[in-house]
Amino acid sequence: MARKDRDADWITNDAVDDKPAETCWLCGRPVGKTVDRFHPIPKSRGGRDTVPVHPICRETIDANFTASELVRHAEAGKALTDNETVARFVKWVANKPADFHSATKAGR
Ligand SMILES: [Zn+2]
DSSP: OTTHHHHTGGGGOOOOSOSOOOBOTTTOSBOOSSOEEEOSSOGGGTOOOOEEEOHHHHHHHHHHOOHHHHHHHHHHTOOGGGSHHHHHHHHHHTTSOTTOOOGGGTTO
16 A cells, blocks of 8 residues: 555644635535545545545535445536535535534534
8 A cells, every 4th residue: 555655645734824725625615624635536446636625524425425426426527516415515514614513423
């Protein structure tokens, strides 16, 4: 697994505030202090690119899509928001703070 080092790159970021804010791949809001890296094409399917997402958005994706569904969306260039549950989530989360995370989800 020689690729592992590259995946760790983002962890070594200094906690500086002056870098340009990234926006979340799913909901389009700026990301908060905690940024998750998501593979639009799952690693198990050969995907290498990662995109920044909120942890809560990551959970929503994981809860609503299987690996093959993610691949199908990526290949068709379709947004995940064509899933009604995800679309509703994106609308709902739109005016939440960047670091918002639903506490009720903690003990999955
Ligand atoms: Zn998000």
